[in-house]
Amino acid sequence: MKSEFHTGGMIMELLAPAGNWEAFLAAMGNGADAVYLGGQSFSARHYAENFNKERIDDALSYAHLRKKKVYVTVNTLIADHEFAMALDYIWDLYQMGVDAVIVQDIGLTHALRKLIPDLRLHASTQMTVHNSAGAVLLREEGVKRVVLAREMSRDELAKICCEVKDMEFEVFVHGALCYSYSGQCLFSSLVGGRSGNRGRCAQPCRLAYQLFSCTGDTPVASEGRHILSPADLCLIEQLGDLQRIGIHSLKIEGRMKRAEYVAVVTRAYREVLDSLAVDPGSTVSPELKKRLERIFNRNFTGGCFQMDRVGYLSPKRPNNRGIYAGRVVEQSRDITTRIKLTEELRVGDGLEIWVKKGQGPAFTVKDILLQGKRVSQAEPGDIVSLKIEGRAGAGDRVFKTYDSELMEDAQASIEAASRSKLPLDILVSLQEGEPLSLLISDGEGRQVKVKSPGRLQKAEKHPLTREVLQEKMERLGNTPFYLSHLSLMGEENLMIPFSELNETRRRG
Template sequence: MELLAPAGNRDALHAAIENGADAVYLGGKNFSARQSAENFSDEDIARALEYARSRNRKIYVAVNTLIDDEEFGPALDYAWNLHMMDIDALIVQDLGFMDALHQVIPAMKVHASTQMTIHNSEGVHFLEKQGIKRVVMSREMQMEDIQAVKQTAQNIELEVFVHGALCFSYSGQCLFSSMVGGRSGNRGRCAQPCRLPYDLYSISSAQRISTPDKGRYLLSPSDLCLIEYLPELKAIGVDSLKIEGRMKRAEYVAVVTRAYREVLDMLQEEPFYRPANKVRDKLLKIFNRNFTSGHFIFDRSSFLSSKRPNNRGVYVGRVVAQDKDYGTTVKLNDSVSLGDGLEIWVNKGKNPTFVVNNMKIRGLAAEHAQPGDTVEFRLDKRVSPQDRIFKTHDEELISEALLSMKGAEEQRIRVDIKAVLEEGQPLKLILTDEKGHQIEEISNNKARRAENQPLNESILKSKIDRMGNTPYYLGDFEFQSDADLILPFSEINETRRRAVQSLKRLSLNLDPKGIQEEETFRRNRAKFIPLTKKGRSIIKPELTITVSGIDQAYAAIKTGADIVYFDLAGIGQKKRISIEELEGLKQYSARYLCQVIPALPRIQKPGEASAWLGLKAAGFNTIMAGNIGALNWSLNNGINSRVDYSFNVFNSYSLRFLVQQGVERACVSPELNYNCLKNIRGLNLGEVIVHGELILMTSQYCMLQGVLGDATDRCQGFCHQDRYAIKDDLGYSFPIETDTYCRFYVFNSRTLCMIDDLDKIIALRPGGLRIEARHAQEREVEMVVRNYRRAIDDILNGSKKDLQSYRSEIEKTTPSPFTRGHYYRGVI
């Protein structure tokens, strides 16, 4: 199994490779899902590649954000530059960009990011058909899920996260940071609202639900650690083990990579090897929010770090006493040394933190203290007896990590060079590296007799030895000449430069891209980029609505919806709708010239799709897919397909790609602003969301059970006992729901409403105007659909009716204030 480590900067790259990573993933200055990391310039990436290849390691570059139309050309040019460097793979999220790479740079190896939310075999098979070589699976996959996918996906690699931070939401399905603060996780700018404190409220009573023993960080997961489960991952046949952490320090990368490398090496000798506790202890010391096995081996009790959203360190002891001068006595449970960083958890106020610059044992100065010792510190803040103490910085561990990286740049490759200079002949350089790779290079000009100062061995060697910015250093130098000859220094330098480049391509296995291949790229790019022009005539858009309940569906049908998407996940419902009930809806809708389309859940783990295999036999010839796997299933079964906004259609190329696959209608991303929507070509085959409470998070973890339940894993049905919301410290209230698969959803605190700007949106010529009503009640659905129906008809008929009046009508039944979403602000 490949060990894949993160690098947010050059130090982290060195840390990863020097501590045993087989490959490193990193991001450039743009189009990377970790825009807050230092990241790598083009020159940095070229140097990183040389450094990695000299050690037989790989470099993958993440271009794993959504890309808008104006960025698409530059992003494709950037990918070509990376291809010219001969990077080992590109990691992508955007469907249109994936298609572009397949069509324009077919030789490039492409990996599908976890941002694509791939969590079933059908999704893997779809991407395999698009030329994807590896899929980074969703972190919500259980061991049995990964096993099921691997059994049917033998010709494509699977990559699995094994360590680091977890997202509360499925990656690629989180709009929380985007909608609340305009910082899109899909654009690499996540502000991590999941790490903020929230209170749980009952909607029916409007009362706060007290959970004092659970803490307030209700959406903050613990850190993933699967170091004890590497035998299981190996048995499944996982191809790559991924460590999260492009935002982490180099020392973190060093410690974590080394720990996993050592265990993987031991697995070669002992197939069922489990690491000793000291290995896990090192991982805890470098950074942890508590450790969890995540969803791989699910343990509800350890999943959330609800009392603390950041590094908690490791417990080292308790305060015994403190005198009036802040002299503090502590009883240790773990070792402490000078230079360590400690934090004391107090009951009130901010926790004191300090670096151990001095300490005493029995009144004598000490550099190290062991478990069981009673030590004395001098603090500058008040603490109390029994306050717990945690070590958040382990100086010894950090020093070891730094030592492992020391001299990384100096580990260069020895090259022996022979120079042959003969009159009337070009200079010949013969380079041989320490691995036996050999090349010859000759100068463009020929040597001639010197009139004054001929080239001697010392002068020529000084020119040849200028390899400071290369992976090489000069070893033996041999000079062979038959006369006093001269050659311009510029010619010598140019010959040396070409020789080193040739040796690099050979020894570092770099594949040079010639002029012919560049011409092919330019030709393919020119063919791919142009889009059909937008039509000028206004079309009548469908009025579509997505609901989760059968009463809401009937309400939408009779008040004027053209299309009712019925979400089969059953968000907020006590039971799943049956196919027979769907058939009843279909028959009822025919009387109103309305079409009912089943909406397959955005999450369908292995084995869950079987419940809906009878849809086609029941006469449903069209579905709306919520995930890539559902789309693949529908296309393979001859069912017409639409796709939901969970597909993150952010540009014209993604829309075009989906239409080319056979999709008849795609809901574009709600993160697009009005100007971006104006740039979308083919919007007549798309839908735009104009109203409703958007899903901000889709989670496999039920927070209600985790916070309100007992220690057992038995579901106590809290979602059926009340309706809930979480409220942040600014007073914003976010409704929460579960579905019939026990998945968890966070909805926006504001209701999108664009009815008073509907004329502008219709002018964009979308094929559909979408109302999101998965969380809405029946009366609200009736009011919203009726007024949007009237507004659309008024606009198309040229009526002068004030659209603001419709907005005022809708406000009467809407439970939350209105927002215009991203229409006039967009995301960064």
């Protein structure tokens, strides 16, 4: 079911990231209305796998057949010597039929409006648009949508949506945050020579630091050493509010994330949007929120949208912390470790033990012993014995960092999307002395009519029966279609050569 949660006729778009083809399929197969991806050049995620032109063309074909959209990022600052190359590249994207190009460079934006006026442009969050004046300026440059800065509060978003008409607004609702202002951070450039505005951010904000006062050499006490590392944004409980204030598109961050992450997060937001379409007062279930925690989290925050000053940072860990799964009861000399579980545990899950000092053991569960018996899974409350590599002590906390069941479900959705085919209805018209006619339709209002080169004749041996036509029409090969329904109209006991019948089907 596609969400139609709206007020005043507006439908919010769910926009998912794709760093590679598998992630693209994950987004398509789990309810995204549109996908944003980067090419091999001028992308703010230089270290993602990204897409060459052939793969972009594949993505466009796949998405457009399913009435979904593809936006391509050209969201870095463009050097003078790159300008002509950037324009050539975007011209190719325009010719391919991309639904929009996401840009950061204002000079490039101005040039594109002059040179390719029909190309739809979206202003990247890297432009740091955070007020009505900025949005109006871009509207005058022909930009159709602005990805607003993540540093805006709920009231600031509402104000700009109210004041600026004839403009779409997009906001990030889930994923990694930047410690600095979107598009304005020079930290990576200064400490490592890798510019975030050129797609090469080294993420120095995720490193460990010590804070010193200006008056002494003693470190200032802090909750953790990762004092610049933000938690992950999660606005899944604010989607109704975002719709009410006038947001058009909900964006999930994650072009550097694995495809399974894209699948799980996209599906969660799709489910909430669909639920809101039925009942605008519906709430997000604890199980759904926990699903997001199970796939990846650094703790979640409402960010600037909710002015969450307390939970904005994740100073203890800069990476996936997983979910709390239990505590160590004891560890024997042969490092067999007994753990009392608070979560389900399966063979194949990944665990990490947080020890009191140093780096704790992190491992994949290969065997579970429960009351002396080998089992494939255990339940909350069970005390299990695991062989681990590394030392842990009684009372140490255990976190599940890889959920095998969740990953298998995500992988299944990706595989299903890779095999996904669209239904076709075919009407065969048969009239002696006339060409055989095929009317092929896809149920979405698109149809094509083709005729055989030769004319139908009375059959002496092999008439075109329903069974024969069904078998021939089902031969759709490597196309993205399958035959859903075959209808016949006209006379019986007619024939044309099978070679002509097959050629007519292929042309259709």
